Amino acid sequence: MGPLAPNGIISxxxxxxxxFFIGIAFGFVLESSGFSSSRKLAGIFYGYxxxxxKVFFTGAITCMVGLLFMSLFGWIDLDxxxxxxxxxxxxxxxxxxxGAGFIMGGFCPGTSFTGAAIGKIDAMVFVGGLFIGxxxxxxxxxWWEKMYMAKYLGEPKVSESLxxxxxxxxxxxxxxxxxxxVVAEWAEKKFPREEY
Amino acid sequence: MSDITKTERSRRYLNxxxxxxxxxxxxxxxxxxxxxxxxxxxxxxxxxxxxxxVVHKDAVNTMPFMAEYAESHSGSPMRSWLVFEMLxxxxxxxxxxxxxxxxxxxxxxxxKITSGRRLVFALMGGxxxxxxxxxxxxxxxxxxxxxxxxxxxGGFITMMAIFGTAYALAYFFRRNWI
Amino acid sequence: xxxxxxxALFIIPLGIILAAVPADKTRRFKLSADExxxxxxxxxxxxxxxVIADMLVQKDPSLQLVDxxxxxxxxxxxxxxAINIPLSNLLSDEYTDILNQDARMNVFxxxxxxxANEAWMLTRQLGYENNFVLEGGLNYWFxxxxxxxxxxxxxxxxxxxxxxxxxSAATALGGGGVVTTEGSAPTVKAVKPAVTAKAKKKPAGGC
Numbered sequence: 001m002g003p004l005a006p007n008g009i010i011s012x013x014x015x016x017x018x019x020f021f022i023g024i025a026f027g028f029v030l031e032s033s034g035f036s037s038s039r040k041l042a043g044i045f046y047g048y049x050x051x052x053x054k055v056f057f058t059g060a061i062t063c064m065v066g067l068l069f070m071s072l073f074g075w076i077d078l079d080x081x082x083x084x085x086x087x088x089x090x091x092x093x094x095x096x097x098x099g100a101g102f103i104m105g106g107f108c109p110g111t112s113f114t115g116a117a118i119g120k121i122d123a124m125v126f127v128g129g130l131f132i133g134x135x136x137x138x139x140x141x142x143w144w145e146k147m148y149m150a151k152y153l154g155e156p157k158v159s160e161s162l163x164x165x166x167x168x169x170x171x172x173x174x175x176x177x178x179x180x181x182v183v184a185e186w187a188e189k190k191f192p193r194e195e196y
Numbered sequence: 197m198s199d200i201t202k203t204e205r206s207r208r209y210l211n212x213x214x215x216x217x218x219x220x221x222x223x224x225x226x227x228x229x230x231x232x233x234x235x236x237x238x239x240x241x242x243x244x245x246x247x248x249x250v251v252h253k254d255a256v257n258t259m260p261f262m263a264e265y266a267e268s269h270s271g272s273p274m275r276s277w278l279v280f281e282m283l284x285x286x287x288x289x290x291x292x293x294x295x296x297x298x299x300x301x302x303x304x305x306x307x308k309i310t311s312g313r314r315l316v317f318a319l320m321g322g323x324x325x326x327x328x329x330x331x332x333x334x335x336x337x338x339x340x341x342x343x344x345x346x347x348x349x350g351g352f353i354t355m356m357a358i359f360g361t362a363y364a365l366a367y368f369f370r371r372n373w374i
Numbered sequence: 375x376x377x378x379x380x381x382a383l384f385i386i387p388l389g390i391i392l393a394a395v396p397a398d399k400t401r402r403f404k405l406s407a408d409e410x411x412x413x414x415x416x417x418x419x420x421x422x423x424x425v426i427a428d429m430l431v432q433k434d435p436s437l438q439l440v441d442x443x444x445x446x447x448x449x450x451x452x453x454x455x456a457i458n459i460p461l462s463n464l465l466s467d468e469y470t471d472i473l474n475q476d477a478r479m480n481v482f483x484x485x486x487x488x489x490a491n492e493a494w495m496l497t498r499q500l501g502y503e504n505n506f507v508l509e510g511g512l513n514y515w516f517x518x519x520x521x522x523x524x525x526x527x528x529x530x531x532x533x534x535x536x537x538x539x540x541x542s543a544a545t546a547l548g549g550g551g552v553v554t555t556e557g558s559a560p561t562v563k564a565v566k567p568a569v570t571a572k573a574k575k576k577p578a579g580g581c
Binding site for chain 2: 002003004005006010015016017018019020021022023024025026027028029030031032033034036037038039042043045046048050051054055056057058059060061062063064066067070075076078080081082083084085086087088090091092093094095096097098099100101102103104105106107108109110112113114115116117118119120121122123125126127128129130131132133134135136137138139141142144145147148153155156157158159160161166169170173181193
């Protein structure tokens, strides 16, 4: 019965070891999908390359469907799976700052590691920037603290806050994602770019 | 490598939907095994916290950031799931790049700008992203992707904020990309 | 086939299945220890015997009394309409449907309230709702409802109202002493149409 680590089925050390292997798989998939290239990543914002949208949302709905089915079969206890907490103010402000960082830098932390791993210097510089940003946050933490802790709503799920079942929301998300993919493919044809 | 045409090279990337399914399965495995999703920015936080502690042993008492970090992480700050995961990401990315012949030390940039300019923006972008990921309690991997996988409201909100802002600002940075 | 169509073809049916499945199955709800302690401390599970008596008199169909004592004790005496789920068998599969539902109100009772309370804690931990405990158990039921004592003359009017109600309820429910009813035959009396379950109705009377 999963999840394995919270249920004590595997030890913490095993968990960390498996984390390493999961990371390998994560990095491999990211790089194979082209996420090591900042130009491919930025492409979604200009229409010419929708890889981010496709991989991201397909990944999210695959995981979601997988979790719900596993729960249905009794293979996993969803109450023990971490659901990100919702701090309304900081979720939005952090997201806005990250969005700016994304369009400027063309990477996000996970993909920048992937890019750095294959030798992309701009990715390595981005990682350097990440450290600067985090150190900055660490030393200026008191400035942010109030905003950081504001509007804590617990760990609600989107389906809960919309008042619908998880499964129904899942279906709606799937449909929304597929529609986005259709639009994205249209955009890719309309704004082609030379290969990079 | 130079005689392989550019279109052929791009075909060596996985089909994005397949990549997405694989990514989803990796995320699913993480949730099943560890009861948590993937992440990235948290690993940076761990390294930062460790380095601060090494240099300034009493930091937990003097810096509220360190105190807050210590609350949610017992033991050595480097013994964190994300640190091990990100080490794996480096390895996995390297292996994939090696297999596909994409290993090359270079600055990737649009032909319309210089590599110097690209690096400046990479640094600025990284700094902003580092700051934003701390405030937003996660980045696109940890908060947006993993959050959506478990239907977290916070995850969704952060994801929409990231993508919305990037779209809104895309026009101003278009010169860097197209 | 285009990859997108393939993906859609595969994942939409899965999504439909998930949407169609009833909510209970996709989440196994458990209370945390803190939550359980809070509820137990607040005593939310207790139902006053007066309320039960009233529901029995009204023949409220949403009430289901559950005797958690041994079958022998159940044979010796049981409350009207009660079923027997011995505490030792509480978690057996055959009773899950009875204990985990939202149509009726299960009220556990035992001689005192220890066993009934244990039953409540167990089912509550599993996330089942609509299970309650008869306050005071059978001991209180006999002593105060079925053999209601007339209050002292100096008692407040409320006490008299309660006493009147209990007397009439006792008559309706088969009076004081041990009655050897078997299992589930409810007492036959003039049937008033059942009012919605949990409303605490105060009996007429008083000042």
